[in-house]
Amino acid sequence: MSARDPHDIEALRAASDVLGIDALLSDDERAVRDRVRAFVDAEIRPHIADWFDRGHFPRELAREFGRLGVLGMNLEGYGCPGRSAVEYGLAALELEAGDSGLRTFVSVQGSLAMGSIHRWGSDEQKREWLPRMATGEVIGSFGLTEPDAGSDPSRMKTFARRDGGDWVLTGSKRWIGLASIAQLTVVWAQTDDGVRGFIVPTDAPGFHITVLEPKLSMRASIQTELHFDEVRLPASALLPGARGLRGPFSALNEARYGIVWGALGAGRDSYEAALRYALTREQFDRPIAGFQLTQQKLVNMVLELQKGALLALHLGRLKDAGTLTPAQISVGKLNNVREALAIAREARTILGGNGVLLAHSPIRHAANLESVRTYEGTDEVHTLILGEHLTGIGAFR
Structure with a gap:
């Protein structure tokens, strides 16, 4: 067999799909994937290294994501696209193959902010916000994490008290995506009646937003303190339907599901960058793809990508059937992010010294995945969720 053409990306992808997972997708699912992939290739790949280098999120992408149909993608009604969970997962994979920060925008907007309003809001709130959020005209954010309450949101100190017919909100949130460019934030706060959710306009008097920078990860994204x-x-x-931590946790599970797929995109792009490089880079009078140790690295990457894809697809089918559980989501989030990060790091080694340049994606993906590994539940949190599922004994306290 002759060496593969490093410029024939479709042939490389076909060879990398050793298990034939593509054949498990429907025509509609492949069409969604291909449409988002084409958008990423045309609108994100040519610019992402510069955006990451400058720490810049292009706000105009919000409208473009709306036209692409990926905002609130698997929500029904109120102007939302109403696509399947698998279709949303495939879109998340392709978006994160571009950059984790840009997939995170879609997650914060669609799964966290829109998802909370869609599930827990009144009909009036849904009609007021969701159609404009689905188009990207209105940007939303999601305020749960606090400076001293990350993995344990039950310790949140932000409090909303009743004052006549109004609510008065006091406190702070940290690591809140998009808030500085958003028009609203879904804020979770303690009340005399337990944890409740509120739609808070970002221009409300007394609402102050600070962008968290500089940072070494997720640079083409925005994180803030409120x-x-x-x-x-x-x-x-x-939000009338949400009472207790079940409200924010339902949104987190939606976001975690998207991460199961998205991390595969970062891993796949890292692998493909390493494969193309290995086929063109020559040392000792031959492409380094012809050396056994390089092939071992590439094989190990593909093994984990293929297993991760089967896992994500299985979870997507369960979600579309309405039977997906939080423990199953933890399996996907814990495994796929951990393996994607290992793939990005290993891919960087194949690139040698050139791998530290932003012209090559693996080191950028590795930096981003350090954040993805932390948010929406750390490795430790998902390990303990699964530990409690296996033993029946909670080990958080």
């Missing part, structure tokens, strides 16, 4: 200084909200700001 401060609420006696922010007064009307009664209509309350």
Whole structure:
């Protein structure tokens, strides 16, 4: 067999799909994947190294994502696309093959902010916000994590008290995506009636937003800290259906599901960059793809990508059937992010010294995946979720 053409990306992908997973997808699912892949190739890949280098998120992408149909992608009604869980997962994979930060925008907007309003909001709130959020006209964010309450949101200190017919919000949130460019934030706060959710306009008096920078990961994305200084909200700001931590946790599970797929995109792009490089880079009078140790690295990457893809697809089918459980999502998030990060790091070694340049994607993906590994539940949190599932004994406290 002659060496593969490093410029024939479709042939390389076909060879890498050793198990024939592509054949398990429907025509509609492949069409969604191909449409998002083409968008990433045309609109993200030519610019992402520069955006990452400058720490810049292009706000105009919000409208483009809306036209692409990936905002609130698997939500029904109110102008939302209403696609399947598998179709959303495939879109997340392709977006994160471009960059984790850009897939994160779609997750924060669609799974966290829109998802919370769609599941827990009143019909009036849904009609007011969801159609414009689905188009990217309105950007939303999601305020749960606090400076001293990350993995344990039950310790949140942000508090909303009743004052006549209004609510008054006081406290702070940290590591909140998009808030500085958003028009609203779904904020979770303690009340005398337990944890409740509120739709808070970002221009409300007393609402202060600080962008967290500089950072070495997720640079083409926006993370912020929020401060609420006696922010007064009307009664209509309350999400009526959400009571207790079940509200934010339902949104987190939606976001975690997207990560199961998205991490594969970062891993796949890292692998493909290493494979193409190995086929063109010559040392000792031959392409380094012809050396046994390089082939071992490439094989190990493909093994994990193929297993991760089967896992993601299985979880997607369960989600579309309405039977997906939080423990199953933890399996996917824990495994696929951990393996994608290992793939990105190993891919960088194949690139040698050139691998530290932003012209090559693996080191950027590795840096981003350090954040993905932490948010929406750390490795430790998902390990303990699964440990409790296996033993029946909670080990968080």
